[in-house]
Amino acid sequence: MTAARVEQRMEELLQRHFDYLTATGPGPDHPLDEDPSQEALQAVILQAIEAGRGGKRLRALLLCDVWRALESEQNPDREQAVVDLACALEVYQTSALVHDDIIDGSPRRRGRPAAHLALSRPVAENNPNDRAPARPDARGTGLGILLGDLLASLSTALALQAAADLPQGPAIGRVFQAIQTAVVTGQVLDMGMEEASLDDPERLRSQAMHTMAWKTASYTTMAPLALGLLAAGTDLEEHKVSVHALGLDLGLAFQLSDDLLDVAGDDRHTGKPVGGDIREGKRTVLLADTLAMANPDQAKEVRRLYDSPSQRRKDAQVNMVRDLMQSCGAVEASRRRIADLSVRAQARAQALADDLHLSARGRTIFLKACRRFLPLATTAGYHERVSSIDAEAGQASEVQRAGQDEHE
Incomplete structure (x- = not known):
């Protein structure tokens, strides 16, 4: 595929x-192709x-x-x-x-x-x-x-x-329709976040993570996992908790990585303007970390900028916030958070593969598929953390190898 x-x-x-x-068309006397609305x-x-x-x-x-x-x-x-x-x-x-x-x-x-x-x-x-x-x-x-x-x-x-x-066609239909409700709910929460206070970074971070779970993880990772299991005739209820936990970690890591690209990426590769989240005033985890880690004067300036109408945010102001996110340590904090989610997600993927009694071939396919949503290396200690988890489980570093194969 x-x-x-x-x-x-x-x-x-x-x-x-x-x-x-x-x-x-509405009838033989009024074919649609003659209608101006065509x-x-x-x-x-x-x-x-x-x-x-x-x-x-x-x-x-x-x-x-x-x-x-x-x-x-x-x-x-x-x-x-x-x-x-x-x-x-x-x-x-x-x-x-x-x-x-x-x-x-x-x-x-x-x-x-x-x-x-x-x-x-x-x-x-x-x-x-x-x-x-x-x-x-x-x-x-x-x-x-x-x-x-x-x-x-x-x-x-x-x-x-x-x-x-x-197999389980009705259940597939219910899951597919449910994800649409989840995404719209997440979009509403996302719009509501535009009015979220910037005075409490910890609360802002929690709200942003909650919104990502609804808006992104629900259909980016949770739904494909659930639909794939149902299509194979697997009892989803038996693995519902594991699928939800794995899908949430994968989805959050994926969205946090996307938010990071908006600050540290290149629009020639992303296909959309870098700094768009800042220009739009989006309340992101990265913003919450910046407000928490910047000095008081810097945090005050960021709050003033985000509280102003987006039409007034100039390129110089957007670049100032991008630079601050880098210099205050918020970007590195985000990378560490992504790394932690990645390690936990891979441990969950291995556990779910065990519960599903996958063959050696099936296990490789499954772990590699999950690995696509995770960055290969977000921090220097990333591979060491993966190796530690594998050692504790008494298994070879199968997930890490799958990720390296995918990268190559």
Whole structure:
């Protein structure tokens, strides 16, 4: 299973649904292709395909690999249903990103104009080089919202169709629908965090971690783990606590690493503007650490900056906060936190592999799949901590080797 295969199948499934939408009309006397609204529909369809392109497909690959680790028999029909279920999860991910970019006012996604910006009218419509305006208009924002809704709806349809050909189909449907509720809840919490007080860094850190659990971990790691087990016919209730704990640690480490890229990354590699979280005033764990570790005058200046309207935050101010996060030790604190989560997650992954009675081949697949969500080395002591856990368990450093293989 590869990201390219997932993306190709995603486009096939989406195009099949879009062909149905454009072929369906109100009647023979009023075919839809003569309706002026067709232009908007075609624009949304094209952007749905475009917005879904790119990305590492980590969620889909985790789901497929968990199923592959458990499934011992070759069954092409079953495998196709699993791939389609994984694609449904990626389609939902696309819908969440479209809505997220609108909420955050992000101009770019994966190195291209964000969907709501691409759907806006160019300032000079007769200029073929002006492919997207600098700012979204009401049309682009409205169509972007509808595009996100359409993708979310289609993701559910795709998931239910795939579930019909898999063991525990009803349970798969319930989990898939539950993750959508969790993500929306997390998005609401995230927006509520914009008003969170900056006077209590410890409380702010706790709130940010709680929000990440709902908004990111719920469908990035918890859901693929659960869906992969169900697709293989495994009793999820028996392993629910372990799956939740492993998925939470993986998801938090993944999101904390993403937040770190916003400060210490390069937008040529991330595909979105570095410093965006600072410019938007997002209340992150990294911000909480900065407020706790900076001197009083520095912390006061950061609070003043974050309490000001985002439109007034200049590049120089954003860079000042980025530099402070580095110099005060907040970035290194985040790396240590990610390392601790990574070590704990790998211990949980080994324990769950034992509980699932995976074969040697299945165990390698499972551990390697989990390892994709963790940085190879975030601190100098990372590998020493992994080795310590393996030694205590009396096992070879299988997880670490899997991670090194993945990195190579």
